[in-house]
Amino acid sequence: MDSPPQDGTQRPADSPYSGYTSGLPATTSPKRSPVFSAKRRTGSRGIAGALVKSTKVAKALLVGEGNASSQEVQMKDEVKACSTPKAKASKSLIDHTAVLSDLGISRSQQRLFCMVEKEAIKQQDAARADDSEDEAKKRDLMRKQSRMSEIIMGENRVPVWYTSPYPQEYQRQKTVWICEFCLQYFKDDGQLVRHMERKHVPHPPGDEIYRCDGLSLWEVDGRKQKIYCQNLCLLAKLFLNTKTLYYDVEPFWFYVLTQWDDTGAHMVGYFSKEKKSFLNYNLSCIMTLPQYQRRGYGQAMIELSYLLTQKEGKVGTPEKPLSDLGLMSYRKLWTKTICEFLHENQHTTDICLNDISKATGINTYDLVSTLQSLGMIKTWREQHVLVPKTEVVDAVIAKRKQGKGVRIDPFCLRWTPPLLLQADDAESPTKA
Numbered sequence: 001m002d003s004p005p006q007d008g009t010q011r012p013a014d015s016p017y018s019g020y021t022s023g024l025p026a027t028t029s030p031k032r033s034p035v036f037s038a039k040r041r042t043g044s045r046g047i048a049g050a051l052v053k054s055t056k057v058a059k060a061l062l063v064g065e066g067n068a069s070s071q072e073v074q075m076k077d078e079v080k081a082c083s084t085p086k087a088k089a090s091k092s093l094i095d096h097t098a099v100l101s102d103l104g105i106s107r108s109q110q111r112l113f114c115m116v117e118k119e120a121i122k123q124q125d126a127a128r129a130d131d132s133e134d135e136a137k138k139r140d141l142m143r144k145q146s147r148m149s150e151i152i153m154g155e156n157r158v159p160v161w162y163t164s165p166y167p168q169e170y171q172r173q174k175t176v177w178i179c180e181f182c183l184q185y186f187k188d189d190g191q192l193v194r195h196m197e198r199k200h201v202p203h204p205p206g207d208e209i210y211r212c213d214g215l216s217l218w219e220v221d222g223r224k225q226k227i228y229c230q231n232l233c234l235l236a237k238l239f240l241n242t243k244t245l246y247y248d249v250e251p252f253w254f255y256v257l258t259q260w261d262d263t264g265a266h267m268v269g270y271f272s273k274e275k276k277s278f279l280n281y282n283l284s285c286i287m288t289l290p291q292y293q294r295r296g297y298g299q300a301m302i303e304l305s306y307l308l309t310q311k312e313g314k315v316g317t318p319e320k321p322l323s324d325l326g327l328m329s330y331r332k333l334w335t336k337t338i339c340e341f342l343h344e345n346q347h348t349t350d351i352c353l354n355d356i357s358k359a360t361g362i363n364t365y366d367l368v369s370t371l372q373s374l375g376m377i378k379t380w381r382e383q384h385v386l387v388p389k390t391e392v393v394d395a396v397i398a399k400r401k402q403g404k405g406v407r408i409d410p411f412c413l414r415w416t417p418p419l420l421l422q423a424d425d426a427e428s429p430t431k432a
Contacts, residue, residue: 239290
């Protein structure tokens, strides 16, 4: 078997070691590092001045001029991985150092590679800090310039909590009128009256996928109903300080909860989720209007989000991190759902976490955290063991029966996952 050359000579083109000298590219001399040579030429600022050149040299040390082998492809992938935000951790640099060692790269060149990566990380952090400072200044400026103090939706006059990036002419208004059906905003009540006199649909756009006891849930596509979804996000920003998405609504589904009366379906709140979530997030943002809060609508929307997840045959979890109030709301629902499952299966002896997860659609991590708060799980031989407590389950069930919150009937949900609809359309024969 041919061995790599040790005398600095270059193998023919058909040799598996062509283009390499002692594990380094043939065009680069292994005797002197370009960074230390630059320091010797330019003094104490040599390393900083040679960073740009050393980046190219470091890549040249990793990928040769000849044909790409499987090792070179792996090295390219490792270099690309270093450019991601996860490469900020020192552990990532240690992992890449181990990869370079396996490939025969010398320690001096490994130090060079780590120096370049650390400098790139510092520059990225500085750029992000500048961006965050600019965004904070813009928010402060908008907060000082905004005079909006309340909105009027239907018969409700609602004080706003935070500023929202409405157009500048609406920021000068103390009161903004909003149509409770299409969420279009106006400067005075006369414009709203003329708007309502036109042929108007008294409910949100999209498909009604749930109705029970006057409560309806509407599914709205951010791509098809872009204006409505943007208006919805602007309205939500008045009551959510952490919301940052206003205009890029196309990758999301919006689910609007409404309450019916003689005049139409009035918006109560909404939640949104990504159309394609690689982490199985079933909820990205949730908001209940202030005039409808403390009535159980938030819990109802969270429960509906898990019903949709079960319909998809998946296990979901809300987008992290959760706020303190959000964690309390979710922990309350998780506790109720787990206790109902344990109550229905109280005579079953071999219950595991995977069974609960599949039946409820709740992520295993969320199950473990909730069961730990209830004192119903223990660790034995590095495994979680479920220890149901009958008194805890009975107390939660009794409180649930006495509660006055909104009840959700799973049989009233009429919804098919969008991906299944697309598959059915693709399989159906086309008409001539």
